[in-house]
Amino acid sequence: MSRRRHSDGDDGGQSHKRRRTSEPIEIEDRLESLICRVGEKSTSSLESNLEGLAGVLEADLPNYKNKILRILCAVARLLPEKLTVYTTLVGLLNARNYNFGGEFVEAMIRQLKETLKANLYTEALYLVRFLCDLVNCHVIAAPSMVAMFENFVSVTQEEDVPQVRSDWFVYVVLSSLPWVGKELYEKKDVEMDRLLNQIDGYLKRRLKTHVPMLQVWTAEKPHPQEEYLDCLWAQIQKLKKDRWQERHILRPYIAFDSVLCEALQHNLPPFTPPAHMPDCQYPMPRVIFRMFDYTDAPEGPVMPGSHSVERFVIEDNLHNIIKSHWKERKTCAAQLLSYPGKNKIPLNYHIVEVIFGELFQLPCPPHIDVMYTTLLIELCKLQPGSLPQVLAQATEMMYMRLDTMNTTCIDRLLNWLCRGHNGGQRHQEPGLQ
Numbered sequence: 001m002s003r004r005r006h007s008d009g010d011d012g013g014q015s016h017k018r019r020r021t022s023e024p025i026e027i028e029d030r031l032e033s034l035i036c037r038v039g040e041k042s043t044s045s046l047e048s049n050l051e052g053l054a055g056v057l058e059a060d061l062p063n064y065k066n067k068i069l070r071i072l073c074a075v076a077r078l079l080p081e082k083l084t085v086y087t088t089l090v091g092l093l094n095a096r097n098y099n100f101g102g103e104f105v106e107a108m109i110r111q112l113k114e115t116l117k118a119n120l121y122t123e124a125l126y127l128v129r130f131l132c133d134l135v136n137c138h139v140i141a142a143p144s145m146v147a148m149f150e151n152f153v154s155v156t157q158e159e160d161v162p163q164v165r166s167d168w169f170v171y172v173v174l175s176s177l178p179w180v181g182k183e184l185y186e187k188k189d190v191e192m193d194r195l196l197n198q199i200d201g202y203l204k205r206r207l208k209t210h211v212p213m214l215q216v217w218t219a220e221k222p223h224p225q226e227e228y229l230d231c232l233w234a235q236i237q238k239l240k241k242d243r244w245q246e247r248h249i250l251r252p253y254i255a256f257d258s259v260l261c262e263a264l265q266h267n268l269p270p271f272t273p274p275a276h277m278p279d280c281q282y283p284m285p286r287v288i289f290r291m292f293d294y295t296d297a298p299e300g301p302v303m304p305g306s307h308s309v310e311r312f313v314i315e316d317n318l319h320n321i322i323k324s325h326w327k328e329r330k331t332c333a334a335q336l337l338s339y340p341g342k343n344k345i346p347l348n349y350h351i352v353e354v355i356f357g358e359l360f361q362l363p364c365p366p367h368i369d370v371m372y373t374t375l376l377i378e379l380c381k382l383q384p385g386s387l388p389q390v391l392a393q394a395t396e397m398m399y400m401r402l403d404t405m406n407t408t409c410i411d412r413l414l415n416w417l418c419r420g421h422n423g424g425q426r427h428q429e430p431g432l433q
Contacts, residue, residue, distance in 0.1 A: 032067075032071050035068075035089075038050065038053050038085060038086075038089065039082050046085070047255045050088055050089055053089060054093055057089075057093060058096045061097060061100060073107050073108060077115070077123045078126075079324065080317075080320045081320045083133060083179075084179075084250050084252060084253065087136070087253065090104055091256065091263070092259070092260070094138075095259050098264050102266050105131075105266045105268065108127060108130065111127060112127045112128065112271075113274070115127065122283070125171075125172055128176060129175070132145060135183050136179070137253045138263045140265060142183055142188060143188055143267075144267040146184055146187075146188045146195070147270070148268055148271050151271055153173060153198050153199060156170065156199075158276070161276045162276070164285065165276055165280065166202065167206070167282070168282050168283055170199055170203075173199065174229070174232050174233065175232060175316070178249065178312065181236075181240070181244045182243075182245075182246075185240075185244055196236075199233070200233075206229075210285055211285075214286060214363075215362075215406065216289055216405060217406070218404045219401070222293070223292075226306075227286075228285060228288055231288045231306070231307070235307050235309045238309065246310065248310040249313055250340050250341070288306075288357075289361070290353070291353045291394060291397060293305070293306065296393065297349050301345050301346050303350070314339075314350050315354055319354060321335045321336055322354070322358065323366070326371055329371070329377075329378045334382065336351050336379065337382055348383065348390045349390055351387075352376075352387070352394050356372075356394065360406075360413075362406065369415060369419075373416055398413060
């Protein structure tokens with residue numbers, strides 16, 4: 001960072017002191033900006049940007065290590081849509097500075113304990129997934145990750161605890177496998193088979209009396225409305241059958257394999273899930289909303305099947321983008337439409353299905369209803385030649401299925417139609433005219 005020349009004026013001493021105290025703050029702000037912006041649109045490749053950033057951070061570690069640790073832990077918790085970008089960055093730093101890698105892993109475990117204690121289960125999920133991907137980046141040893149998973153699944157054997165507690169820990173394990181399943185099976189196949197058998201036994205005995213109350217439609221045709229753990233289990237079973245080959249997750253660390261594979265790895269410290277407490281507020285179960293399949297997108301890329309793990313990954317990432325940017329509808333719409341790998345999937349169909357899935361989520365949507373209306377308006381403005389047609393198709397489908405639709409969801413649909421009309425959405429969406 002360039003330094004300004006010291007002034008010869010009378011206040012030179014004071015100016016020098018101000019510069020001296022402000023420079024660390026300026027550098028910290030610069031580091032935060034560099035880390036948060038990596039992976040965004042750039043004239044350089046992602047790999048070159050990551051390598052350059054790793055060099056910058058390594059040079060600043062002696063003076064700004066704690067700040068760098070805090071920023072990296074924060075993005076791991078708050079920017080899940082860029083997970084593999086940041087795990088690759090941590091992998092490069094670990095290859096250059098083993099002690100820093102160890103301190104980062106310890107900081108992540110502390111943060112995981114804090115988020116669980118604070119009932120921040122979504123953020124805790126992101127942290128676990130981040131730790132899993134660090135196995136791919138040769139930062140964390142695979143056996144210690146399997147050991148953590150085993151401790152998570154052991155929660156299903158606890159007595160006198162809510163089912164939603166066991167559900168959450170099982171979901172954390174299953175939802176992380178698209179990222180790390182292949183690596184764990186290569187290193188610990190016997191232990192992973194035993195783990196999945198335990199999960200299978202739990203899923204077979206858990207109660208599902210909640211499902212009818214959470215389904216948007218009572219009819220199972222044309223698309224079954226599956227309970228979220230049952231659907232994810234089917235997706236993981238298919239992934240295992242396909243030898244853990246997944247083709248949609250961005251994996252920038254592959255380009256650095258020759259560097260990362262030489263790095264020393266860290267073992268996760270033993271992690272025992274915190275005991276259940278009366279004030280614990282676990283995430284509630286859900287039903288997976290389905291509106292489209294491969295027959296509904298007439299041209300272009302084919303939509304992955306409902307039990308394809310790619311379908312889970314795409315939907316999970318789109319939900320994460322909405323969660324991160326829902327307060328800024330323009331940014332949120334732009335982020336959704338710039339989704340990585342968008343040319344390989346019918347993105348507009350996925351976006352519309354995910355948005356309506358959130359709007360109709362029972363008993364209540366993740367965000368206020370009007371947000372989804374304004375978000376769809378912005379999306380139609382950005383994609384006037386294609387997205388309104390998909391929205392019109394979705395509206396017609398919902399109209400045709402009103403007789404089997406949950407009455408609460410019918411009310412939300414009518415409110416959305418009214419808001420869309422009053423907000424000028426009708427002009428953007430010919431299907432609503």
